[in-house]
Amino acid sequence: MxxxxxxxxxxxxxxxxxxxxxxxxxxxxxxxxxxxxxxxxxxxxxxxxxxxxxxxxxxxxxxxxxxxxxxxxxxxxxxxxxxxxxxRFDANLDPHHHYVCVRCGLARDFTSAELDALDIPAAVNSFGSIVAAHVEVRGVCRDCAARSAAAEPAAASPPEQEARRET
Ligand SMILES: [Zn+2]
Ligand SMILES: [Zn+2]
Missing domain, CATH: 1.10.10.10 (Winged helix-like DNA-binding domain superfamily/Winged helix DNA-binding domain)
Known part of the structure; x- marks a missing residue:
């Protein structure tokens, strides 16, 4: 909430x-x-x-x-x-990161001082200037996992991490 x-x-x-x-x-x-x-x-x-x-x-x-x-x-x-x-539109303009469910698209905010201070590789500068960076953690949310566990017991895929540059 x-x-x-x-x-x-x-x-x-x-x-x-x-x-x-x-x-x-x-x-x-x-x-x-x-x-x-x-x-x-x-x-x-x-x-x-x-x-x-x-x-x-x-x-x-x-x-x-x-x-x-x-x-x-x-x-x-x-x-x-x-x-x-x-x-999708986000009214949260404070620095934050996202958890995104790869099945249903659920997106939730989380904050992390460590990720805010992420060390951007120097190579990124060759693409252009950096305005902000946020981390998108992908995974299968609890609801989707419960739904597939009810259907058939399957191993959850490990969450992927991906840093994205915002423009
Ligand atoms: Zn989901
Ligand atoms: Zn957000």
Whole structure:
């Protein structure tokens, strides 16, 4: 769970950034941001749309898409995943790393002072400048493991580690 003061802080940041950029704070935009700010699911646009629609029946998927990319342009959400396909949005802008389930796509944040101080190989500089680095730990989450254990006893594959450069 994301605690209430963290969500409140994200909303205040959103209001300040929108005001500074001259972006109109419509009820729809506020609700869409609130949904991302209160979620630890790293939702994609369709997932945000499904939840927001229960509160705002007139909202369209197109509005959700445009609002999420607006939030991205304002620097209020980060994205993960490939550009094409299902881009996912993350309102946690503090340095953190991800656990991603290779079966269901569950994504969770974790922090690590050691990983924040990761020693990036000098060879990376030949690709370009470094803005940030985060580690994506992949594995099979508990729910998926329990589901396959119920179906057939199989050995879980070891988690892979991969450091990715963010742009
Ligand atoms: Zn899973
Ligand atoms: Zn995250």
């Amino acid at each position: 994301i605690d209430h003061s963290e969500i409140q802080g994200r909303l205040e940041k959103f209001q300040a950034a929108a005001k500074a950029a001259g972006v109109k704070l419509t009820h729809q935009r506020l609700e869409i941001f609130r949904e991302v700010a209160a979620s630890q699911e790293h939702p994609d646009a369709e997932a945000v749309f499904r939840t927001v629609k229960t509160r705002l029946p007139t909202v369209s998927l197109d509005t959700v898409y445009r609002t999420l990319w607006l939030l991205h342009d304002l620097g209020l959400v980060a994205t993960l995943g490939p550009r094409r396909g299902s881009v």
